[in-house]
């Protein structure tokens with residue numbers, strides 16, 4: 001490492017240790033994490049100029065890759081005009097991005113609210129459902145992940161993230177994911193059922209075909225609203241525009257974030273059917289607001305990102321490359337059955353479930369050594385996610401699979417059967 005690179009590493013590590021997160025600093029140092037310095041497309045460069053294929057993908061943020069030039073140009077142009085909204089006048093970019101999202105979203109999903117993160121989008125959707133239905137109960141699924149604000153956390157599944165914060169929202173129930181049996185009973189007095197089309201952080205769990213259709217039907221029968229949390233699955237990630245498209249269903253409310261602004265500006269949103277939105281806020285325009293939400297720069301980024309997604313055929317690329325990645329991961333699973341229990345996924349959201357959590361501590365650092373990033377899923381540490389940008393090429397997938405193989409081989413060599 002050059003002196004300058006070493007200084008940058010030492011400075012960043014010391015700042016993390018003292019001012020950011022001391023235990024995280026230690027873990028990252030032990031696992032050999034470098035410092036990220038710049039990024040473009042599927043690649044991040046560290047302090048030494050070493051390149052890494054980004055298969056952790058910011059947990060699904062970089063659908064267009066890092067710093068897509070069209071999005072960066074749109075943001076730069078907007079910065080010259082104005083960056084954040086003054087709030088008292090009409091915001092042309094907010095109008096345009098909301099219209100474009102309604103054009104892309106399924107069915108009659110039409111009215112959007114723009115916020116700054118996935119959790120905020122979920123909070124907004126749940127609040128909307130409570131007001132629209134005049135019911136309080138919210139139903140979520142086991143192992144779900146909806147964010148770490150108190151409301152979103154209440155609906156999430158993993159106890160580790162929740163137990164220290166109780167009491168959380170009351171009137172929340174959880175049901176098994178992927179199984180619609182008995183849904184009517186639990187939804188009968190509920191405002192909403194919040195569900196991911198594929199559980200990302202829960203360990204990349206793909207439900208049986210027809211599950212979302214059954215959810216739609218149960219919601220129709222009971223009057224509970226169907227909130228599809230597409231923060232991770234939406235906008236092409238699963239090889240289709242939205243995860244709900246797999247069953248051809250239209251939810252009452254859809255949440256989005258992650259890839260929405262093309263990985264350049266933080267943004268989240270929910271989009272609702274007009275009937276639902278009007279039932280809640282038809283006479284209350286400022287019940288749910290956000291100072292930063294809907295800022296001109298975020299809207300400009302999101303608008304440009306949606307254009308690139310469509311114009312560059314990235315949804316189709318995600319489907320084709322996703323099949324390649326999953327087939328490759330499955331082949332490695334057959335080659336290393338002692339380490340891999342199952343590889344599964346949809347589009348470019350792929351999870352490799354290990355036979356034991358312990359292997360991950362060798363696999364991920366080994367992949368990093370081979371120039372590929374990967375990450376655990378937040379609610380299921382046995383599952384390593386592979387979530388590259390949708391612009392990924394066949395050759396990059398092959399390189400990532402080679403790094404994964406090196407990781408699997410090393411883990412088994414070091415730890416043996418667990």
Ligand SMILES: Cc1ncc(COP(=O)(O)O)c(C=O)c1O
Nearest residue numbers: 117118119145146147229231232
């Ligand atoms: C499905 C889903 N919903 C909500 C969130 C929360 O998003 P954020 O971390 O931006 O608050 C996530 C984040 O991983 C997610 O995967």
